[in-house]
C-alpha cells in the first residue's frame with residue numbers, strides 16, 4: 001500500500017471524501033483541484049465529479065480509480 005493509498009483511506013474514514021461512489025460522472029476539467037492529489041486538472045483532461053450528500057469531489061480518472069478501490073475495500077471490511 002502506498003502513502004497515497006493510505007491518505008485516501010484516512011480521508012474516506014474521516015469523512016473528507018465520500019464513502020459512496022453513487023453519482024459519479026465524467027466531465028471536463030475546469031481547473032479544479034483533484035480531491036486526492038490536489039493537482040489542478042486542466043483541459044483536455046477529463047475530470048470525474050462525485051456529489052454525495054453535501055460532499056463534492058473532483059478527481060483525475062486515475063485518482064478516482066484509487067478512491068473507488070478504497071471505498072470498495074472499506075465497505076468489504078465493514079460487512
Ligand SMILES: [Zn+2]
Nearest residue numbers: 034037060063
Ligand atoms: Zn489527482
